[in-house]
Amino acid sequence: MRKKKFPRESFVSMTELVLPNDTNTLNNLMGGRLMHWMDIVSAIAGQKHSNSTVVTASVDNISFKHPIRLGNVVTLKAKVTRAFNSSMEIRIDVEAEDVPTGHKFESNAAYFTFVAIDQNGKPINVPEVEPETEEEKEVYNGALRRRQLRLILGGRMKPQEANELRSIFDIKEA
Numbered sequence: 001m002r003k004k005k006f007p008r009e010s011f012v013s014m015t016e017l018v019l020p021n022d023t024n025t026l027n028n029l030m031g032g033r034l035m036h037w038m039d040i041v042s043a044i045a046g047q048k049h050s051n052s053t054v055v056t057a058s059v060d061n062i063s064f065k066h067p068i069r070l071g072n073v074v075t076l077k078a079k080v081t082r083a084f085n086s087s088m089e090i091r092i093d094v095e096a097e098d099v100p101t102g103h104k105f106e107s108n109a110a111y112f113t114f115v116a117i118d119q120n121g122k123p124i125n126v127p128e129v130e131p132e133t134e135e136e137k138e139v140y141n142g143a144l145r146r147r148q149l150r151l152i153l154g155g156r157m158k159p160q161e162a163n164e165l166r167s168i169f170d171i172k173e174a
């Protein structure tokens with residue numbers, strides 16, 4: 001039987017200070033820099049869950065709700081929400097703070113998928129996820145739908161095979 005791990009066992013919190021080299025000409029944090037930090041924090045969460053080397057397989061849609069300013073402190077929190085065979089869905093929540101005023105705001109959230117690999121780059125199985133909190137259970141339950149959607153978008157699954165999405169898109173049986 002496959003080992004199980006709790007989402008909290010892969011939890012990672014990473015804090016960064018937005019410096020001039022991280023910003024665009026408007027003094028706002030560049031999206032690419034934020035995505036780089038999201039990639040790192042989620043890779044660490046994936047490593048902690050799988051205790052192995054991981055690679056980024058895909059990144060879901062990312063929207064930037066509010067600009068993050070030069071001098072803001074950015075905190076990225078990541079944990080594995082669900083694992084399949086070799087792949088893991090990781091949720092990242094990003095919060096920014098203007099420290100002098102204490103104003104904190106949610107910047108964005110996203111799901112990244114990482115795959116655990118061996119020394120030859122071959123995918124290897126990872127432990128299953130056992131959600132504990134109500135929120136973790138809700139995110140866990142939605143993960144299968146999100147997986148099927150990203151596999152269709154990545155050209156790895158036919159829409160007709162996506163059982164979990166049938167009801168949403170009203171796809172008829174083939």
Ligand SMILES: CC(C)(COP(=O)(O)OP(=O)(O)OC[C@H]1O[C@@H](n2cnc3c(N)ncnc32)[C@H](O)[C@@H]1OP(=O)(O)O)[C@@H](O)C(=O)NCCC(=O)NCCS
Nearest residue numbers: 055056057058084085086087113115117123150151154156
């Ligand atoms: C990700 C990678 C290891 C998958 O290898 P593969 O030979 O295609 O292996 P498989 O087809 O067996 O897929 C392995 C897992 O990856 C998942 N996967 C592959 N492509 C995916 C995608 N676009 N989105 C989500 N999951 C994906 C599969 O669903 C499978 O998951 P499962 O084992 O949990 O069922 C391989 O494509 C790779 O090394 N890609 C480059 C990774 C990289 O360099 N990332 C940094 C980008 S610069």
